[in-house]
Amino acid sequence: LEMFRIEYVGTSPYINCQPSLYHHRLGPKDQFLILSSDGLYQYFTNEEAVAEVELFILLSPEGDPAQHLVEEVLFRAAKKAGKFPDLLLPRNVHLRPKNTLMGSN
Template identity: 65%
Template sequence: MDAAGSIFLVHGMLLVIRIKNDDPDVKGLGGVEELSEIIRIKNEHPDDSNCIVNDRVKGRLKVTRAFGAGFLKQVCLSTLPQGHKWNDALLEMFRNDYIGTAPYISCSPSLRHHHLCPRDQFLVLSSDGLYQYFSNQEVVSHVQNFMERFPDGDPAQHLIEELLFRAARKAGMDFHELLDIPHGDRRKYHDDVTVMVVSLEGRIWKSSGKYL
């Protein structure tokens, strides 16, 4: 995840979030589940019945806005010399059937405004790998329960560890067996994950974020 992918600003009781790159979920907002993003992609690709598959763009990406993912950003053919497509090799590599000339993934960031209220305790920013094993509500519940039990602990680390336990259990192996697998090979069991939990109540945890 690009560290500059998401930016958030708290001004008084207003939370402003700029989302871009591999950061689909901020306080339960965003991601391909969001109806407006699904409608946008389907409207831009009316002839592609597989533009959204299993809650992922072309069945591959959970995010709908990103710096990368060039193989889902086919530019208009008229803008290229001699009509060549710049990402033909990537399309072939990923075996995606690109229909139309509009991009599936947008480079434009999404700007969100949220008015904070006393119930808002924390902000979770994460890459989409976290939601391979968690729902939005599960993330919130796990962080809340962890904060109550371990006020000085690191909720981001807790989410990462719980994800690894779930990935190991799904693969039918022990937690430590999964950790012994080299990072590159572990992609078979879980995606790369970055998690940051920010307190909106002034708490300072031992670390501000975790990744694997």
């Protein structure tokens, strides 16, 4: 087998550890802050992420919007890959009429 080599010679530093900073003065309409790695933004635009969190908070005020975003990213990643694991699409199937469930006669 022939040895594989990459002849790319770029300029260093190859990785920059200086963060990008954005300053925003909080206003009366600000409700939340989304802190995320770039993985979220492979599946959401900024506007989509904000809309998703706003809707989730409206519909599930006691829920965890961060966990919801994680679950939505997993769902979108599976959809993009054409794979839907069973755990992402749960269904309940009742095999008996409701009056016979849980030991009732």
